[in-house]
Amino acid sequence: MFALLVFFCWKWQYEANISMRNSNGRVIEINAMAKELGHKSLQLLAVHAITGCDDVSYLFGKGKASAVSIMMKHDVGLEALGEQGATLCDVLTAGYKCISLLYNAKTSHTSMNQLRHAIFISKRDTTKIKSLPPTDATLDEHIKRDHLQTMLWKAADEPEPPDVNISEFGWDISDGVASPCTGVSLHQNL
Numbered sequence: 509m510f511a512l513l514v515f516f517c518w519k520w521q522y523e524a525n526i527s528m529r530n531s532n533g534r535v536i537e538i539n540a541m542a543k544e545l546g547h548k549s550l551q552l553l554a555v556h557a558i559t560g561c562d563d564v565s566y567l568f569g570k571g572k573a574s575a576v577s578i579m580m581k582h583d584v585g586l587e588a589l590g591e592q593g594a595t596l597c598d599v600l601t602a603g604y605k606c607i608s609l610l611y612n613a614k615t616s617h618t619s620m621n622q623l624r625h626a627i628f629i630s631k632r633d634t635t636k637i638k639s640l641p642p643t644d645a646t647l648d649e650h651i652k653r654d655h656l657q658t659m660l661w662k663a664a665d666e667p668e669p670p671d672v673n674i675s676e677f678g679w680d681i682s683d684g685v686a687s688p689c690t691g692v693s694l695h696q697n698l
Contacts, residue, residue, distance in 0.1 A: 590658030
């Protein structure tokens with residue numbers, strides 16, 4: 509709810525005071541937060557999705573506060589996520605840049621497989637697999653689901669949701685039931 513309020517407060521430049529109470533009872537002034545984030549408010553929904561939410565898996569050990577910090581320090585191009593006219597290349601590029609920065613990469617990686625390898629060999633102790641970035645194939649599907657979820661949130665002020673085929677956004681449809689694509693295909697002969 510917080511991310512949606514900040515996004516729409518900035519998008520529509522609401523003058524009415526908007527606030528919410530968090531789970532600890534603290535009042536959060538949405539207008540002040542939108543003003544503090546400025547145009548970065550428009551990337552907040554994508555940050556919320558890419559770090560895990562509703563229908564999108566989370567990345568082990570990579571929280572929302574870290575992602576917001578990266579969004580504030582770097583131009584990662586997350587504006588592309590959730591835009592119906594965005595190309596898949598733009599969406600994946602922004603997602604890879606953000607995720608590589610979340611894993612403390614010194615430079616943006618175009619291959620998570622390379623980043624996984626670099627992190628793995630840099631550790632002296634046994635690396636827990638869950639602490640590594642996702643593989644390229646898995647991350648592609650994750651980012652597509654992020655894009656779809658952000659698109660739906662950005663359309664919350666529209667009378668109808670975007671008319672999209674969710675199977676193009678990281679979802680498999682089987683017998684009318686949607687399930688996330690994993691990016692992994694197993695050979696039938698195994």
